[in-house]
Amino acid sequence: MAEPLKFCHLNGQLLPLDAARISPLDRSFLFGDGVYEVIPVYSGQLFRVADHLDRLARSAAALRLHDPHDRAQWRQLMEELVAANGGGDQYLYLQVSRGAEWGRNHTPLPQLAPTVFAFCSAWPQVRKAVFDEGLACITAADNRWGRCDIKSVALLGNVLLRQLAVDADAAETILLRDGQLTEGSSSTVHVVLDGVIVTPPNSPAILPGTSRRVIEELADQLGIARRDAPVTESQLRGAEEIWLSSATREVQPVTRLDGQPVGNGKPGPLWQRMHQAWQALKRQ
Numbered sequence: 514m515a516e517p518l519k520f521c522h523l524n525g526q527l528l529p530l531d532a533a534r535i536s537p538l539d540r541s542f543l544f545g546d547g548v549y550e551v552i553p554v555y556s557g558q559l560f561r562v563a564d565h566l567d568r569l570a571r572s573a574a575a576l577r578l579h580d581p582h583d584r585a586q587w588r589q590l591m592e593e594l595v596a597a598n599g600g601g602d603q604y605l606y607l608q609v610s611r612g613a614e615w616g617r618n619h620t621p622l623p624q625l626a627p628t629v630f631a632f633c634s635a636w637p638q639v640r641k642a643v644f645d646e647g648l649a650c651i652t653a654a655d656n657r658w659g660r661c662d663i664k665s666v667a668l669l670g671n672v673l674l675r676q677l678a679v680d681a682d683a684a685e686t687i688l689l690r691d692g693q694l695t696e697g698s699s700s701t702v703h704v705v706l707d708g709v710i711v712t713p714p715n716s717p718a719i720l721p722g723t724s725r726r727v728i729e730e731l732a733d734q735l736g737i738a739r740r741d742a743p744v745t746e747s748q749l750r751g752a753e754e755i756w757l758s759s760a761t762r763e764v765q766p767v768t769r770l771d772g773q774p775v776g777n778g779k780p781g782p783l784w785q786r787m788h789q790a791w792q793a794l795k796r797q
Contacts, residue, residue: 518598521632539628541610543617545667548572549608551760555795557600564723572664581627602636647768647780648684653677655688655695662717674698694744701725705754705783710739724758731790754781763791
């Protein structure tokens with residue numbers, strides 16, 4: 514886990530993170546009633562911020578949660594926070610909850626002033642072994658709720674599934690539902706089948722990944738075939754390559770799954786091309 518940086522944003526104020534105070538009656542604390550985004554920052558520049566704000570707006574709309582800022586205001590808020598924390602490479606966590614009311618009220622969707630909170634952390638350092646040797650992952654049944662397309666702060670299901678990986682000394686838990694791949698506990702999963710990148714299609718069971726869109730664009734530029742299609746458990750286990758993508762992972766290779774090698778047990782050639790293209794895009 515990367516260490517958080519000094520300054521945060523809370524409801525219109527820039528202040529030291531250790532001075533931030535949120536009501537214990539905030540509905541994000543009592544009900545998990547809120548949405549969030551994680552946005553990479555490269556050389557002080559927010560990466561794919563429009564895609565992240567689009568997804569934040571979709572998640573908020575799905576919860577009928579008032580979006581308190583327009584795009585220009587969101588950008589200004591985040592750019593000021595990144596600059597206050599020294600620029601460079603970092604990532605920004607942004608959360609909007611429905612807000613706090615006086616009491617614990619199950620009545621659906623009260624009209625409140627949203628709580629807006631954001632903080633930054635240093636960009637996580639990836640061990641060289643990840644690129645040289647790849648990651649070990651495990652599989653588990655996807656037992657989360659039915660609206661995983663909403664980037665909600667209610668992540669207990671994901672947390673418990675990720676803990677399975679930690680217990681197994683693995684990097685991620687790859688999830689299966691009704692015999693088909695969905696995603697990772699905190700990542701999108703891509704497989705290479707017959708030289709084609711295949712990713713399960715977006716649905717209520719899958720978070721629409723912003724990093725997924727980067728991979729799609731880079732694949733088209735590189736001339737690598739890709740498609741959105743269901744991936745069965747047997748296809749997953751027999752894949753030539755498996756990748757994880759997310760805001761802070763970028764794109765990483767999986768070389769062992771449930772103790773068995775993926776492909777030849779080494780990061781594959783298509784992943785190598787995708788990783789290099791992603792690094793070149795960052796430098797732009």
